[in-house]
Amino acid sequence: MRAATPESRRSSPAAVSAAEELIRATGARVTQGRILVLEVLQAAGRALTHHEIEAAVTGPLDRVTVYRVLDWLTRQQIAHKIPGDDRVWRFTIAGQKQAHHHAHFQCTDCSQVICLDDVPTTLRPRLPAGYRSAGVEVTVKGQCKACVRPAPRRVRR
Amino acid sequence: MRAATPESRRSSPAAVSAAEELIRATGARVTQGRILVLEVLQAAGRALTHHEIEAAVTGPLDRVTVYRVLDWLTRQQIAHKIPGDDRVWRFTIAGQKQAHHHAHFQCTDCSQVICLDDVPTTLRPRLPAGYRSAGVEVTVKGQCKACVRPAPRRVRR
């Protein structure tokens, strides 16, 4: 809150990270786990699996805690939780503009997911009587940059 | 193949069911498991989970066999395999017209899936350089008829 706690050991630019700020704004506790996981998500340019997040976090953080932090971030709408064709959840930070209507790309080879922020999902599909629409999800299937190469390699998860 | 077989609408044990016909046409073996599972899918008006199919099959049929039959039906393109937000695959028979481009509806409350045959999925999203599109999947999220009622009940799987 107040200006500067003298915290300059870090090579990172901000004394209080953007992640920390975001978490504090929710009113909930600002914990190490939440900061670390959110920073990983913010640094990634794509959707990450639980495994990838756990591996990317600096220092030890329990598997279950990562699950719980991700669940919390999703409930706070700070993160997106995306189901994949490999039955693995992936998570991204939820930018402001991409709040509701945006599409995803998922690679049919390695299952990686990225957000396609500029794809308009303005369909208005006709539903059967009694059904209520709350939004449309568009997922482009195909090959990502890495997998479109001559010898498509199966990325190990 | 020819027009000949008149569709008897009887649900009584037919001499040769439509399911049996379809399976035989693939050239593979016409087994009890395949017939039973396919008949269940044909009778259902929506996408079914492995659990639902196993329960709906008359007589004992091993869990694993149901998985293998569903996998076979999918490879034969007789069935669709649809990923759900609850990490559970669902299966529908693949009608002729809905062969490739059609949308799905998934209920945010009970996770049920139905096919929306008449929704055009004609978007052509712009992908990052190097990415290759192989099709677009459109899923409408919302509440199904059962869950849109005054007291939305969580359907137990």
Next chain:
DNA sequence: ACATCTTATGCAATCTTGTTGCGTTTGTTC
């Protein structure tokens, strides 16, 4: 700085969905 209260965490156990290996049964062809 300390005491206190609340919430989040670590760890083990458990659950759920789906897969694999292998010996036995069944469908098809001759």
Next chain:
DNA sequence: GAACAAACGCAACAAGATTGCATAAGATGT
């Protein structure tokens, strides 16, 4: 019916995710 390959049943396995509970750590007030 015999022979052969394909499919099946069963048990074990695997991976992702969840739950229960004792302990640790964040927040708040003094």
